[in-house]
Amino acid sequence: MEQFLDEIKPxxxxxxxxxxxxxxxxxxxxDSMIYSLEAGGKRIRPMLLLATLRGFNQPLELGYDIASAIEMIHTYSLxxxxxxxxxxxxxxxxxxxNHKVFGEATAILAGDALLTHSFERIANxxxxxxxxxxxxxxxxxASGxxxxxxxxxxDMEGENKKLSLEELTxxxxxKTGDLLTYAVVAGGIIAGASEEEIFHLxxxxxxxxxxxxxxxxxxxIEGDIELIGKPVGSDEENNKSTYPSLxxxxxxxxxxxEHTELALAHLNKVDMNSQLLKAITDYVKNRNH
Amino acid sequence: MEQFLDEIKPxxxxxxxxxxxxxxxxxxxxDSMIYSLEAGGKRIRPMLLLATLRGFNQPLELGYDIASAIEMIHTYSLxxxxxxxxxxxxxxxxxxxNHKVFGEATAILAGDALLTHSFERIANxxxxxxxxxxxxxxxxxASGxxxxxxxxxxDMEGENKKLSLEELTxxxxxKTGDLLTYAVVAGGIIAGASEEEIFHLxxxxxxxxxxxxxxxxxxxIEGDIELIGKPVGSDEENNKSTYPSLxxxxxxxxxxxEHTELALAHLNKVDMNSQLLKAITDYVKNRNH
Incomplete structure (x- = not known):
């Protein structure tokens, strides 16, 4: 996975x-649009799309436009x-x-412009x-x-409220799942996967x-403050509903x-080399930050 | 034109x-999205699209999705x-x-959602x-x-500045022209007009x-305060660059x-019944509000 990331990030x-x-x-x-696009981030969504393409043995170039469009949507939402x-x-x-550097009006419009341009990029x-x-x-x-x-x-309406498990889910x-899911599905669509494979993806x-x-x-709750970059227990202090609190x-x-098992079971039903997607799943489950 | 408007508005x-x-x-x-969509307005953009379709003798139903998408984009921008x-x-x-009724956060998101959904509507x-x-x-x-x-x-950057004719144009x-233009061009695309016809449209x-x-x-400058709904001369008072001030x-x-003549000359090069589009041009040029 590290090697793949090093390959695709630049x-x-x-x-x-x-x-x-x-x-x-x-x-x-x-300037405002590019400032936020270049502000870093893990590029998880592009990686998921390109890892899926690679798993289907497709050239990664086929996915650059869509991967860029997804990251533009993610960036505008931030x-x-x-x-x-x-x-x-x-x-x-x-x-x-963004609004601290360019002002609120430009930040609103830069978000609008990234959102709009993402569809132009896909159309091209x-x-x-x-x-x-x-x-x-x-x-x-996925983004609408x-x-x-x-x-x-x-999420806004649930702040400072005790949520049910259903509401939290x-x-x-x-808020975050649909765009991640789209990245994987898009890889399948580009690779010409069958409808059944797209379902399992x-x-x-x-x-x-x-x-x-x-x-x-x-x-x-369990993390190392140095590694996770925020005080341990801050969700509880902020009165945030979380899986452990529920x-x-x-x-x-x-x-x-349970959900890791389910993820891998679906992956096994897709006729592809799923090594990279499995490594990503393993990383997400076992990371310490 | 009045009759056509009465036909399509409902x-x-x-x-x-x-x-x-x-x-x-x-x-x-x-609620927030629908509030602004239903807040009235002249529906000029949908009318232009549907009038173009009618001019090509096409069923208006073919244009409803795109006309709705354009009006969603216009509404989000407002x-x-x-x-x-x-x-x-x-x-x-x-x-x-919108933000006075639903709060700023929801208004921002309602705009984002209308923009995003407009592309889904076209894709469907x-x-x-x-x-x-x-x-x-x-x-x-056109909208990016x-x-x-x-x-x-x-426009924001030109406020309280004396603009050149080029900047004003x-x-x-x-700001307003590209989306109006798109409405007419979209009518041509839907009707299957030739590239040359689309150029003239x-x-x-x-x-x-x-x-x-x-x-x-x-x-x-010349209007009737009762009819135009704002004080005569308010542009000058607001220090706004306008064609007459330049x-x-x-x-x-x-x-x-001059521009009316040019508009009609291009329209005459399109093989269509341009009666409605000519009536709209005439109305725009001669209206008193």
């Missing part, structure tokens, strides 16, 4: 900004989430947030029109009101998203195992 | 909210423009603005995949950083957009004639 950093650099529009807006009217954050990954991909229409439709669903934005609204599935990725979130909650630690650990 | 009002009502997502977000960080408006068409249209990809690509360009959003940024062409619509803006500026009234009136 390519993705370049791909991400290329189609925007090529356009002709006001410099302040362009810019808007950080705004004073939302989470009001001054820092993101150790750097001043060198794939068949049928594939492009499907990729656009699924991305709009029934997906990421719906999850964000549910709704938030995670949509989707189930795999949904389970992986839950594993990611459950592990996050556990790290908040289920207890032991049951949460069991859930982690 | 259909458009219903079409606009239908695909959103059918989705399952948090009620506060849905929600975001009204935000405190942007124009900070409390009222829009006599009703409280019953047109060929080749048409859908083209319609999505052109919409993303090189289009509407770029125009909005240029850039703002109008992109595009030129026609760009000229029509200028006629619209020049007339707006003239009405601000060219003088006489030259501006000449420009109005």
């Amino acid at each position: 390519i993705m950093e370049e791909q991400l900004v290329q189609s925007i650099n090529d356009l002709n529009f006001p410099a302040s807006l362009k 810019i808007h989430d950080d705004l004073p009217a939302m989470d009001d954050d001054d820092l993101r990954r150790g750097k001043p947030t 991909a060198t794939l068949s029109p049928v594939q492009i229409v499907r990729l656009i439709k699924e991305l709009a669903i 009101p029934e997906g990421m934005i719906g999850g964000q609204v549910a 709704y938030i995670h599935q949509h 989707k189930e795999f990725a949904q389970e992986l998203g839950l594993v990611f979130q459950i592990k996050d909650d556990l790290l908040d 289920l207890g630690i032991e049951n949460t650990r069991e859930k982690l195992e | 259909i458009m009002e219903e079409q606009l909210v239908q695909s959103i009502n059918d989705l399952n997502f948090p009620a506060s977000l849905k 929600i975001h423009d009204d935000l405190p960080a942007m124009d900070d408006d409390d009222l829009r068409r006599g009703k409280p603005t 249209a019953t047109l060929s995949p080749v048409q859908i990809v083209r319609l999505i690509k052109e919409l993303a360009i 950083p090189e289009g509407m959003i770029g125009g909005q940024v240029a 850039y703002i109008h062409q992109h 595009k030129e026609f619509a760009q000229e029509l957009g200028l006629v619209f803006q020049i007339k707006d500026d003239l009405l601000d 060219l003088g009234i006489e030259n501006t009136r000449e420009k109005l004639e």
Whole structure:
């Protein structure tokens, strides 16, 4: 996995900004968009898409446009989430947030522009029109009101409330899960996977998203402050509903195992070399930060 | 034209909210999106698209999805423009603005959701995949950083500055012109017009957009306060660059004639029944509000 990341990261950093650099529009807006695209981040979504493509033995180039589009959507959502009217954050990954550097108006518009341009990028991909229409439709669903934005609204409305397990799962599935899932599904669509394979890829990725979130909650309790970069126990102090607060630690650990098993079971039903996706699953489950 | 408007308006009002009502997502977000979609407006963009389709003797149903998508984009841009960080408006068409009713966070997300859903709506249209990809690509360009959003940024940066005619034209062409132009071009794409016809439709619509803006500026000076709904001379008082402030009234009136002629000349090169589009041009040029 490390080797794969080293292979794709420099390519993705370049791909991400290329189609925007090529356009002709006001410099302040362009600077603002590129500032947030280049602000780092683990590029997990592009990695998932490209790892899926590699598993189907397809050239990675086929996925660069869609991987870039997904990361643009992820980036716009962070810019808007950080705004004073939302989470009001001054820092993101150790750097001043977009609106702190460019002002609120430009930050709102840079988010809008990244969202809009992501669809242009997909429409320009060198794939068949049928594939492009499907990729656009699924991305709009995953990042739209029934997906990421719906999850964000549910999260806002659930603050300082005791949530049910169902409500907590709704938030995670949509706020972060749907776009992660889309990355894997998009890899399958680009590779020409069958509908049955796409079904299992989707189930795999949904389970992986839950594993990611459950592990996050556990790290908040059991993690090393140096490694996780925030005080241990901060969720509890912030009165945040988490899997451990709803289920207890032991049951949460069991859930982690359970969803990992489910993820791998779905993956095994797909006719591909799933070595990389399995390594990613293993990493997500066992990481210490 | 009046008769055509009476025919399509009730259909458009219903079409606009239908695909959103059918989705399952948090009620506060849905209410906020529908509030602004139903807040009225002249539905000029849908009308232009449907009038173009009618001119090609095509069934109007073919255009409902794209016309709805355009109006969603227009509506999201108004929600975001009204935000405190942007124009900070409390009222829009006599009703409280979206963020006044639903709060800033929900208003930002409702705008994002309308923008995202507009692409889903197009991807679901019953047109060929080749048409859908083209319609999505052109919409993303018209409403993205090189289009509407770029125009909005240029407008913000030009406030309280004396602009050149070139700068003023850039703002109008992109901030409002590109989406109006897209509406006409989309009608041509859906109707299967030739590339040459689409070229002339595009030129026609760009000229029509200028006629619209020049007339707006003239009405601000010569109009009847009762009819235009704002004090006569308010642009001058707000230190706004306008065509008359740059060219003088006489030259501006000449420009109005000139661009109307150009619009009609392009329309005459398209093999269609252009009666409706001509009536719309005539109305835009001669309206008194």
